[in-house]
Amino acid sequence: MACWLSLFDSITVSLLNNKKYKHLSENYMSPRASLVSENRESVLRTFARLFSVILILTALLLAFLTWQRTVSNEHQRLAHTGQLMAQGMRSHLSTFELLLNSMADELVYRDVFTNPAAGDAFLARAQETDVGLVGFGLVGLDGEFISASTRELRAPLPNVVTHGESRESFQRVVEEGRFHIGRPYFFEAVGEWIIPMRVPVYDDQGQLRAVLTAGNRLDGGHASWARMPISSATYLSVVRADGYLNYLHPLPLEQQRRNELFTEVVPSSLQDILTQGRGFYHYQDTALTGPGASYLWIEPVADYDLAVISATSRSAVVQRWMTNMVMPSLLWLIFALVTWLGYQRAARLLRRADREVQDKREALQRSISQYHELTRLIPIGVYQFKLTQQGRHEMTYTSERFRELLGLQDALEQSDSLAQYVYNQLHPEDALAFYKQQERATKETRDFYWEGRLIQGQKERWVSVHSVPSNEPSENGRLWNGVVADITERKEAEHQINLLAFYDALTQLPNRRLLRQRLEKAVRIATAKEEFAALLFIDVDKFKQLNDSYGHAEGDRMLREIGDRLEELVRDYDTVARLGGDEFVVLLSRLSNQSDKAAAEVEVVLQKIERLLNEPFRIGQQTTRITLSTGITLIDGSEDDIDIILQQADQAMYRAKDAGRNTQCFYDANIQQMITEQLELQQDLRHAMNHDELELYYQLQLDREQQVAGVEALIRWHHPTRGMVMPGVFIHIAEQSGEIVALGDWILQRACRQLVEWQNHATRSDWTIAVNVSVRQLRAEDFAEKVLITLAETGAKPDKLVLEITESMLLVDTEQVIEKMARLKRVGVKFSLDDFGTGYSSLGYLNRLPIDELKIDQSFVRDMNQGEHHKVLIRTILSLGHTLSLTTIAEGVESEEHFRSLLALGCDRFQGYYFAKPVPPDQLP
Numbered sequence: 001m002a003c004w005l006s007l008f009d010s011i012t013v014s015l016l017n018n019k020k021y022k023h024l025s026e027n028y029m030s031p032r033a034s035l036v037s038e039n040r041e042s043v044l045r046t047f048a049r050l051f052s053v054i055l056i057l058t059a060l061l062l063a064f065l066t067w068q069r070t071v072s073n074e075h076q077r078l079a080h081t082g083q084l085m086a087q088g089m090r091s092h093l094s095t096f097e098l099l100l101n102s103m104a105d106e107l108v109y110r111d112v113f114t115n116p117a118a119g120d121a122f123l124a125r126a127q128e129t130d131v132g133l134v135g136f137g138l139v140g141l142d143g144e145f146i147s148a149s150t151r152e153l154r155a156p157l158p159n160v161v162t163h164g165e166s167r168e169s170f171q172r173v174v175e176e177g178r179f180h181i182g183r184p185y186f187f188e189a190v191g192e193w194i195i196p197m198r199v200p201v202y203d204d205q206g207q208l209r210a211v212l213t214a215g216n217r218l219d220g221g222h223a224s225w226a227r228m229p230i231s232s233a234t235y236l237s238v239v240r241a242d243g244y245l246n247y248l249h250p251l252p253l254e255q256q257r258r259n260e261l262f263t264e265v266v267p268s269s270l271q272d273i274l275t276q277g278r279g280f281y282h283y284q285d286t287a288l289t290g291p292g293a294s295y296l297w298i299e300p301v302a303d304y305d306l307a308v309i310s311a312t313s314r315s316a317v318v319q320r321w322m323t324n325m326v327m328p329s330l331l332w333l334i335f336a337l338v339t340w341l342g343y344q345r346a347a348r349l350l351r352r353a354d355r356e357v358q359d360k361r362e363a364l365q366r367s368i369s370q371y372h373e374l375t376r377l378i379p380i381g382v383y384q385f386k387l388t389q390q391g392r393h394e395m396t397y398t399s400e401r402f403r404e405l406l407g408l409q410d411a412l413e414q415s416d417s418l419a420q421y422v423y424n425q426l427h428p429e430d431a432l433a434f435y436k437q438q439e440r441a442t443k444e445t446r447d448f449y450w451e452g453r454l455i456q457g458q459k460e461r462w463v464s465v466h467s468v469p470s471n472e473p474s475e476n477g478r479l480w481n482g483v484v485a486d487i488t489e490r491k492e493a494e495h496q497i498n499l500l501a502f503y504d505a506l507t508q509l510p511n512r513r514l515l516r517q518r519l520e521k522a523v524r525i526a527t528a529k530e531e532f533a534a535l536l537f538i539d540v541d542k543f544k545q546l547n548d549s550y551g552h553a554e555g556d557r558m559l560r561e562i563g564d565r566l567e568e569l570v571r572d573y574d575t576v577a578r579l580g581g582d583e584f585v586v587l588l589s590r591l592s593n594q595s596d597k598a599a600a601e602v603e604v605v606l607q608k609i610e611r612l613l614n615e616p617f618r619i620g621q622q623t624t625r626i627t628l629s630t631g632i633t634l635i636d637g638s639e640d641d642i643d644i645i646l647q648q649a650d651q652a653m654y655r656a657k658d659a660g661r662n663t664q665c666f667y668d669a670n671i672q673q674m675i676t677e678q679l680e681l682q683q684d685l686r687h688a689m690n691h692d693e694l695e696l697y698y699q700l701q702l703d704r705e706q707q708v709a710g711v712e713a714l715i716r717w718h719h720p721t722r723g724m725v726m727p728g729v730f731i732h733i734a735e736q737s738g739e740i741v742a743l744g745d746w747i748l749q750r751a752c753r754q755l756v757e758w759q760n761h762a763t764r765s766d767w768t769i770a771v772n773v774s775v776r777q778l779r780a781e782d783f784a785e786k787v788l789i790t791l792a793e794t795g796a797k798p799d800k801l802v803l804e805i806t807e808s809m810l811l812v813d814t815e816q817v818i819e820k821m822a823r824l825k826r827v828g829v830k831f832s833l834d835d836f837g838t839g840y841s842s843l844g845y846l847n848r849l850p851i852d853e854l855k856i857d858q859s860f861v862r863d864m865n866q867g868e869h870h871k872v873l874i875r876t877i878l879s880l881g882h883t884l885s886l887t888t889i890a891e892g893v894e895s896e897e898h899f900r901s902l903l904a905l906g907c908d909r910f911q912g913y914y915f916a917k918p919v920p921p922d923q924l925p
Ligand SMILES: Nc1nc2c(ncn2[C@@H]2O[C@@H]3COP(=O)(O)O[C@H]4[C@@H](O)[C@H](n5cnc6c(=O)[nH]c(N)nc65)O[C@@H]4COP(=O)(O)O[C@H]3[C@H]2O)c(=O)[nH]1
Pocket: 699, 713, 714, 715, 726, 727, 728, 731, 744, 747, 771, 772, 773, 774, 804, 834, 835, 858, 891, 892, 893, 894, 911, 912, 913, 914, 918
């Protein structure tokens, strides 16, 4: 029983733990998750009903089987009884037949036909041996008794032939001449029911003479078969072949009943069964066993044309079956009771569990409604979905705000198409980041975070999405919880801040800060892709005047228009920025990877800019045109310091301004380096003059006989760190800075002193010293005066001093220069026109110059043997010089070939490494 109850317990537990119950707790977040628990009690009841049906079926089966068994037992028993009866009967009859035949022989032996009394005595003795016998009688063929065992039998006994009940059997014995059992009949002579058994009696000649009959008492019980222990409710009957009963147990006592039974044949239905022979039968009609159906066993009695029927009534079998059913029924009842108790117990448990579930559910619902309330109040959408192993997004919960944010219809809420619905809303520019994040988060089971835009109809909405995977994977997937927030306002604010921080308020163009960022990016790209970018600094010429003349409002409007026009012409990936005032910057990206091509591309843009900005601007009531000064620096990624790049463009722009505005200047790194060096040298030079770092070298000038006619003074700077610095490096710096004036004075002084030193020199007293004069020196008002003073102060002879000037010096203030030269010339100072042939000389012009010497530039000399053209040029210069009565001198004579050629052409003097290099005075010959 305990075991049975525990079965119910386990059913209950499994009911409590079933999947749907679990589902309830798992999906508590889902508003669609059923919060109404299933009526598990009704499930249990159904189970109990089913069980009851099974119980009933079991009971029926049990009853049926018991019935089967009972009937089978009955079958066995009846068969056994029938067989016993048949055997006993056969044995008895055969014994009795033998006895009768023996008695018949004895009677013949005792000559009973002649002495009937002897027969009487014999028969009387024989009768005493068996109480079941009414008596013996020897009946003649005429039916009259010859002898009889009892007095009653002897007289008066009826004639058997005429006597109804015994005639038939008597005649059969006479006819068949063998043992025969007659039908039972009431033998009135003795007042008893008897079964006659007869044998034929033959005399010594074998002549049938009589029939010996034994009258067996029907209810005498002397026969062994009649004394068989027969259980109650069992009926035994012996039926003859002619359908009459021969014996019946239990015998009815009433005469009437006996008459009915033994004087009528058994029902035809029974006879039909009897004809079927040995076997077990269910007999439906009323017969033998009393009213109602019965079960029969038919057992033929061999040799005697009799059949034994052992029978029992159906009601008796039912009764026995019921008796058999008592124990199983009891067990079944106990079983049913225990089942019922188990059901009650399970129902009680379920009710309790239901109550608990209900309590929990109510608590959960309260919690969910609070949760809903909260999610409605907070401006953040909340959602939960299950990511299945097949990659489907099954939404398990979405808050009202979530649906509102995504513009969702309820129909979509739970379906996977929600994911598609969201995908469709993704802004194309932000979608890629979304998918990448999603892929990474899914693959690595980590937080998903995305900020981006959704396109909802005509509207754009910024949202941030953050979802987190649950730690434990659930059945066929993993739950993710997430929040979605509308960040449109924040993004707009950020945009505004961004605008303020990164854009110029007036023109809405990127400001310096954003320009720097873009520039950094451009440098990175240029480095990575090995291509050029360019930074253009544009300054509007004379904007200040325009601004002052037309007012700031008009000035601002103009600046905006300039910005708009610039923006118009650049490509999307270029940047136009305003740095303030009238300074604009254009950052051009993705230029060629070759500097010259990149520069050419920039040139094209510059032309466009110029064209566009040269279009008239409306300012006030008038129109005006503007010009630009543009500084350009090319970016190739080698310089990654943004400040330096900006400085370079700035510098280039100032150079453009310096060059007279409306100009464009490219920044050049070499120039820059040169400028830096120049600045350093410029500073060092001042120092050099006071610290004796300068020295005059002298290079010989020879006449046609190769006699030294003079020298050219060439300055050398012994720089403390750089070593020897050549004049080509620092003279023009000195010119730019103005130092050249002081330097020129120093050189002149030195050269004049040298002349004085050489005045008494054996070989050098006639030498002239040619001194280079710079343009600034020459243009100085007091140039001639200074030379004269120096000559006077040093005591040098003016005719030994040759001042070398270049053609370019004569281009500006020509008249004043000529005047100064003339003044000096008057005192004997000579002038040599240096680098002749490279400048702007013309015959008429030369004619007016107070010069003594034409100095052929060394470039012509160097190339003179390269081609006829240069020779022709030199010849022309020489003939020009001779025509004007000027001495001609060639510099840069480096070989004998040069010398011979020049000599042949008629050159007067020669200077060059072929003869001597510039050397300090003490190394001169
Ligand atoms: N390749 C080659 N070069 C030769 C040969 N013979 C002479 N030279 C060089 O040619 C230059 C001649 O001077 P320049 O034309 O006046 O050109 C001068 C002159 O314009 C300027 N300079 C030199 N000294 C002074 C100076 O004291 N005052 C001024 N104002 N300028 C000077 O600097 C320039 C360069 O002077 P340096 O370097 O001394 O260079 C000198 C000299 O060394 C030769 O056969 N082959």
